[in-house]
Amino acid sequence: MKIGLRGGHSPNCKGAMGIIDEQAEVRKIYHALKTILESAGHIVIDCNSDARYATAELKEGTDKANAAGCDVYMSIHMNAASNPAAGGTEIFLYDTCNLMMNQTAGNICNKFAQAGFANRGVKFSTGYHDLSASAMPAMIVETLFCTSVEDTGRYFRIGVDRIAQVIAEGFTGKAIGAPDIPILNTCKGEITMVCFYRITDLDKDKIYYFDGHHSYPLMHPDERKVLNEIYKANNGKDIPEFFWTSKAPWFARLKGALDETASNFFVR
């Protein structure tokens, strides 16, 4: 996967200044993360900037990712608050409609939580340049609060390399070095998550249609036919069909994502 990676802000246009310097520390995380992702077989495009103004460094980042045709854009940051008790990890996505991005962002938050950081969860905003100006799925990873004694203490205890590993493992969804999982885009690109599937051990004749957001049980074989014809007219190929069992990892993962995250991700 080609990953556009931005290590938050420019040395000539700093980010947040708390107990630690966001820009300086995040640039360290960037270098460690780049090494890990590259050793896992990914291509990392350097989307950092030395610009003097926020608008210029933001634009340079997304311009570099767009020019390189990245599959995903990841912008790493540290949060800040006037309340020193505020802490934890949160990730911003542009919107709710990319299942894989939702899962990936959730994974990263969970990995940070396992490392001791409060899980502030996945959030959505169309107002951030990183998310709106990138031509590919994008995320802003607010790793921790640079204004928090607790977060910065933990950051120094576990170290830059461990923080980078937490992001990398959450991002890939598996141990570093395992095969690549594509980030399938349902919003801004051409690849979609649409499929038919059956749960063969429950009812092998029951066909479900997954539109990238929700699963729908089909009531009649003609529904499958008409959905496939529309899809084929648009995409030039048939909707893929999967035969899963109720215990299959992919079914469980899809079902889990739809059930447990529905209130957060899909019903807005």
Ligand SMILES: [Zn+2]
């Ligand atoms: Zn920042």
